[in-house]
Amino acid sequence: MYDFPFRNAVVIDGSGKQGFCADVAVAEKRICLIDEDLSYVRASRTFDASSFFLTPGFIDIHSHTDSLCFLSPQMNEKANQGITLDVAGNCGAGFFPNTEESLPVLKEYVKDIIRSDWEIPFDDYSSLKAELKRRGCGINMSFLCSHTAIRTAVMGKDSKREASEEEIEKMCALLEKELENGACGFSTGLYYSPVIFSSRDELKALLNTAGRKGKLFSVHLRSEGNDFLSSLDEILSLALEASVKTEISHFKVIGEKNQNKLCSALSLIEKYREKGLCVSFDQYPYTYGSTSLFSLLPPSVLRLSPLEIRIALSLDIQRRDIKEEMLAGTTYESIYSLVGPEKIKIKLLENNPQYENMSLSEIASERNEDALDALLDILAEETGCAIMEDETESEENLIAIMKHPLMSFGSDSLFSVNEKSDHERSRSAVPHFLSFCVKEKGILSLAEAVARLSGRNADKLSLSERGYVREGYYADLVLLSRDTLSPDTVLVNGKLKKDKGVLQNSLPGMVI
CATH class of the missing domain: 3.20.20.140 (Metal-dependent hydrolases)
Structure with a gap:
């Protein structure tokens, strides 16, 4: 008795090789059988995968x-x-x-x-x-x-x-x-x-x-x-x-x-x-990326305690030196000088949330001051989390x-602490990767894109039983829509985590 046979799938196995038509059966956390026809297999539920690609879990x-x-x-x-x-x-x-x-x-x-x-x-x-x-x-x-x-x-x-x-x-x-x-x-x-x-x-x-x-x-x-x-x-x-x-x-x-x-x-x-x-x-x-807003400061400032940082940013002489170091960008990796205030957007400020989703240039204009001064003023007032996005x-x-x-x-x-402040990559990176690389730009075949999402990373981590659709491997599997390349069904260790678009209240994961 098997848990889930997937019938009539196009299997993209994670190796980078082109897909092949096959049936895949899952039981006891593992991929048990891969064959051309598993119609004889007895199971509690069978998936018709004829409209999907079956891939390794990402x-x-x-x-x-x-x-x-x-x-x-x-x-x-x-x-x-x-x-x-x-x-x-x-x-x-x-x-x-x-x-x-x-x-x-x-x-x-x-x-x-x-x-x-x-x-x-x-x-x-x-x-x-x-x-x-x-x-x-x-x-x-x-x-x-x-x-x-x-x-x-x-x-x-x-x-x-x-x-x-x-x-x-x-x-x-x-x-x-x-x-x-x-x-x-x-x-x-x-x-x-x-x-x-x-x-x-x-x-x-x-x-x-x-x-x-x-x-x-x-x-x-x-x-x-x-x-x-x-x-x-x-x-x-x-x-x-x-x-x-x-x-x-x-x-x-x-x-x-x-x-x-x-x-x-x-x-x-x-x-x-x-x-x-x-x-x-x-x-x-x-x-564009996302990281701590405080990381824009020079190491000479980051060496200080949080209280000392706020004091340094508030003192005219020290602020002048900090500004010179940030604008020059010669003593450290100054993202501020590299990308400019118009390409740095505030995503989260616990003490000044009114500036969220505004660029430093926009904030400076609203405050009627220099963009770097606006940034240092904000950091001097911040005692909680401060996160930015930067082009x-x-x-x-x-x-x-x-x-x-x-x-x-x-x-x-x-x-x-606030979902609205999270970069798009936190919740949409995989669909965007497939859409951008395969459908929009055509720079990767689907098989190669899936390999970079699965087998390639399994190899880097020296995982011997994950990352590929192979008999005996753990059943971490994804059914991708052939039309949209979006995940319809997701298995983790042979258990349903997403079932026909609906997330399941299950905890099948392992620490590996």
Whole structure:
């Protein structure tokens, strides 16, 4: 007796090969049979898949659902898109490991990337896994061990500086423990505080640890703008020394004047691949991104406490120096100077919500002041979350990245305290990816697009039984409409999570 035979489907198996007609039967969480005709199979329910493509469940290799999986365990935002596995802990932002002393500091650092306004019920990967298993989850979850958590667990409040040799050794010991306990890799976000203060020695030691354990290293580069090429070379050289499988997160070039650097960056990646480095990248299908509004400030300011930041922004002499540094953009990655105030839009402000969905230029006009002064005034008044969207790259570059053979899908989805403030990629990245790449631009075949959503990411994560429609594999499956390419039915571990367009109240996910 089988659970679900899918009859007369066109199977897109996740390998990139063209589809084939077949029947597929599911039982006991697994794909049991794939054959031309399974009409003889007895089952409690049969799906007529003649109007659909049957694909593997989609894998989002770059997500920020560290809090969402606990606060909204149904994970409908993801399941509705056909995502059956989310990888959290990216950009160096995650909740483990932590200590009683480090947790308040950690929560302050990551609050604009992953919600931290809740009681974290775990302190390491083992306890996280046990807690999520106890609560249940609508889709499968994997977690990277984050650099920010490791750093604050060792250095506490004093983490806005270079680490000592002894502190680096402690970080490596923590990372090794978490990787041994099952974390799928290590992530860093060199654009963000406090990781921005990491030395080359610290990075080298942590990458060596991840490399020895055969786990993935995911990196938000120090610069995606003026210093893009040197930042990329910095990481690739370290990764090559460490022999660590490397994933460049949301690979892009920021700023109009830097768009011509993409070809050189791709050539640099190919150069390191020829040297033996296993490196690839992910990206979302949008020309604009989203992150913390505070990340626009220079490292010299981010080194301060939240109270000290507000004071510095309010003092004339210090503000003058901050403005000069932000406008020059020579000492750090100044997104403000790279894209300009007209391309930075406020998405969430807890203290000044009246400015949400307005660009900095529009806010400046309303306040009758300079755009940079308006930004600094707003940040000086903000004690809660502050999130922005920024137009970062040209459509021409986005297309070049989307069709590159090393690219796979990662939504970079953020989920804040207010759904209206979330980037479109949080809830619509997969349908937009398929629409943009397959139907609108025609830069990928459907088979290749599905591979970048499934098998390619499974391979990066070294998953042996997911990411493909194959006998014996876990039944993470999606029925895509042949007309719209939208997910009609979604199975997670052989259980219905979306049934003919209707999301189900079920928690079939696993921590893997």
